[in-house]
Amino acid sequence: MNIFPAGLPLSPSPWLGRLAVPLALTTWLLAGPAAAGAEGLSARERISLDADWRFFKEPSPAPDGDLLSYAQVKPWVLATGMELAQGAAAAAKVRPAGNPGGGPVAYAENGFDDSQWRLLNLPHDWGIEGPFKQEYPGDTGKLPWWGSAWYRKHLAVPNTDQGKKIYLDVDGAMSYATVWLNGQCVGGWPYGYASWRVDLTPFLHYNADNVLAIRLDNPARSSRWYPGGGIYRNVWLVKTAPIHVAHWGSYVTTPVVTDQSATVKIQAQVDNDSDLDAKLVVNEEIFELKDNGDRGKSVASLANVALPVAAHQSAPASGELTVKRPKLWDINKPQRYVAVTTVLQAAQMMDQYETPFGIRTIEFTATNGFLLNGKRVPIQGVCDHHDLGALGSAVNTRALERQVEILKEMGCNAIRTSHNPPTPELLDICDRLGLVVMDEAFDCWQAGKNQNDYHLLYADWHDDDLRMLVRRDRNHPCVILWSSGNEVPDQGRPIGITLAKEHAALIHSEDPTRPVTAAVSDYNAAFSGFQNTFDAFGWNYKPGNYAQFRERNPALPLFGSETASCISSRGVYFFPVGNNKAGGRGDFQMSSYDLYAPGWATPPDTEFTGQDKNPFVAGEFVWTGFDYLGEPTPYNADVSNLLNFFDPAEKAKAQQELDALGKIPCPSRSSYFGIIDLAGFPKDRYYIYQARWRPDFPMAHILPHWTWPDRVGQVTPVHVYTSGDSAELFLNGKSLGRKTKGQFEYRLRWDDVVYQPGTLKVVAYKNGRQWATDVMKTTGPAAKLTLAADRAKITADGRDLSYVTVTVADHDGLLVPRSMNHIKFSVSGPGEIVATDNGDATSFEPFQAPEHNAFNGLALVIVRAKTDQPGTIKLTAESDGLAPETITIKSSR
């Protein structure tokens, strides 16, 4: 298909290049902008560009992963990112003359009539709109996320902006983005998880209509999970004076930290994009940063540092300040500061740039794990992919914040951004809420895992993509590890060592203060020399080999970069409870006894044992915190695949079962790995982690549920997760015995319980004292719906969300465990239903529908407040035969 349909005549604007300056600029510099007096405003503005885009998805044939069009735009796209490239690479970043395709590109031309295109706001993910189809690959969620599409936006730029630099900052677009402004190709970026900037200045029309056109080309067979498709992160218009702090141009480190004082080093790069040499003055000031992002009190300042910067050059401005009695950033008390860099010329403010940061020390040790501010903090982490369940990959800050809150409640203190750079908002949230982050770059290097994955980009882009990651994220106190990759196939090749060394050197050239690591799955790569290219070694799924690692690598810090991969469906239990590695059956669910995992993986308990036997291990990142779209192991393709997940001892039996099933194609569209399901409802596993990770929080959790009319008189094992050390179980008041956790035991098991309806109660003890209880009751039939909103008050900004949990309950309000009732939702007032879900990995129900089946008693409705319309939102849930319920959510400015 020709991506460049013939169109209107070429716009006459010539390419001016970074070094060329519009005439008007000189005047502006001499006269100064009217508003920028000595105490005037910073010339910098950062404006959300998310609203009102026109969208057109090109009709796409079968997902064949055609990248032809990238070949056409590549020379223009490669010229992007000059501020990141070094030396010869930077010099090579020159935009070719003319435009890709040789002629005008119709969809990029100003005169093109886009009124028939769909109007929408970013962030946007076209894939999540579905429909799910059985024939689409399960590994990427059975959703149509591939293909090419255009986004267009009209922009008015006033005359008063003449002389300014005007940039488009894209936090992330999936993928192979190319940007045109007023018909001229400006640049782009292929890696869908990168953030990037293009300079719009040379092509702008002042006091006139401007048209931004962005084309994405998302190749099929480019991902092992659901990537989404579209401009799925936020987009900004940034305006600065020609003299300004560079893109991601400030770097704050704290080389000396004591109780009494901290040395804060601020290194800012100032660009002079004007025609005149400039004698500048730089001021630095540090303020405490409040939770709401406002500046608190000023704690240090440094004024009047002279900085001459020649025309069209950059210069570093560096200053060291002392903060007395610093309030450290810690996971329990994440105090932050903000460094404010002010650049002045002849007493006029040219730029003011804010860099939030934290004062803390980090250290990975070989003997004592990870130290934060000198104290050991066990890494209690999870890996997560970027999708937000029913919202797809379209970024929403509240959706992310909710995820982090749910994780924190479990005792999680760390997130690994598997396997790519996260959206910037996630790091802001972790800074604010006190979680540490392993910030990851890639899922492969030179050798790929998929026909069209990053290995195609590696040669041209890995340098810029790594620098982008580090420069963008290096001021976040939450970031404690740079990961250059996950299970990269190169780990087992001789070239792997060379590449890993090169990445580490590059990362350290941008940030020497944090260790470089990777998530390594290859056993041999821990002994081949590959391990020595890292400052801390991340090993995936090797709890049984930690001692061996230490013996042969005595000085290398070690942590479990990916652990467990236990699989379960919320509220599902298979009997008899076996110890086979995976289980699995024809309804495509997984048992929640938390004993099942694929061949390479383990139940949580096995990993805990590995760590407790080897306390030098810094901790773990569990695969995964939340279920995600795609990779529905063990139901990836058809059930014959299941055999690979059974214990060899169980294989013969499993083979018989599978033969009986036939070759049924699996309908699953999302993972079973999550501790928390796709809708955000905790599975039982949540509580085995909470028991371990919050030892001082009194809790006990019984599984399974206790409504089994079909199991009266049958053995129905009961497991209890508790932060206590022992517990007594009672069925209908009768004690079934008290059990104590042995060494390396993390759950209490009553394996011989014979099911009788009634009340199962556990009383947990810690150090001989009663500690916590839990009760599981046999329920009556489903009688009503109950609704509970995670937030009853939200902001009327068109983005804020309330997550409403819908429970199918009996007369007493108890969740009816296996209910799957179909529920309809309606909303009145200034809100809308943006998505519904139930956490069922096999459901093909559209996420956008105002109706959903419950899955094992629960469903979710995500309600969004409308922009600037404060008021009362009412959500009603109805289902045949059940009493309906309405809930009220207040939306205010």
Ligand code: GAL
């Ligand atoms: C790992 C891999 C993850 C995920 C996981 C499932 O090997 O790094 O991306 O696929 O397996 O267990």
